[in-house]
Amino acid sequence: MTRSTCPVCGSPLVWDYRDGFVVCSGCGLVVENIIEEAHGGLEEEGSPVRRRRPVKRIVSENYSVNMRLYRMAEKKVRNKPWLTVDYDAVLSTKRFVKTIMSKASMEAVENIEANGYWEDVRNGLKLIEELNPALLSRSERGKYALAYMLSVKVRTGKMPGPEDVAKVFNISGTNYRRLYNIVKNLAPKIQPPQAHGQALTH
Structure with a gap:
């Protein structure tokens, strides 16, 4: 199998050798069974015999780490439907920093991207870090909103409107x-x- 992402949601696939399945880390879809190539005999067509049973071998260190991270992430958001996990970030960075976010914050990130506000957000974050980093101890969307408002105020002399923000x-x-x-x-x-x-007009 060469696929590395889920055909349904696009999240990374996890090879669960213990249970013998390839599972999506995002939606939980069982993509296929893990099979073992047995080269001891050939079928009539001349292809290797494929025994459809879980592979019995030592699990790789990388797999163990990924499965542990996946289960930890699932535990953190269990019974919390307002939270979502960025499994790509968890499995690639091996950390939980900025990988678990509220759905409202995820929507805010998408809106920032769609409206082209990232430059102001980043500039505002730099200003806040210099003046009072403690102000960044808030939700992602609140932090980004504060940064955006400060950057626009400094850049244009005007405060962005409440409806837009x-x-x-x-x-x-x-x-x-x-x-x-x-x-x-x-x-x-x-x-x-x-x-x-x-100046931006709001």
């Missing part, structure tokens, strides 16, 4: 007002750039 970043009007007050206090401490791009 609430819609893109999936935050409530109450959260917007809290972030507004934070930006209002932070912005005067930042030297505006000598030249900046055209």
